[in-house]
Amino acid sequence: MKGREEELRIQLExxxxxxSNLFAQIQRLEADPSLWANELQKA
Incomplete structure (x- = not known):
């Protein structure tokens, strides 16, 4: 059972x-709307 808890903890982290990476990316895009075009071209 201990291994399962460890696995879940790692997944949660x-x-x-x-x-938090997505949140930072959203903040960057909001700060600089010209980045939107670049991100959309990548997708």
Whole structure:
């Protein structure tokens, strides 16, 4: 059971890190609307 808890904790940390990365990206895009075009071309 201990291994499962560890696995979930690692997944949670990864999700939180990805969420903060997305949040930072959104703030950058809001600060500089010209970045939107670049991001959309990549997608």
């Amino acid at each position: 990864r999700c939180q890190r990805e969420r």
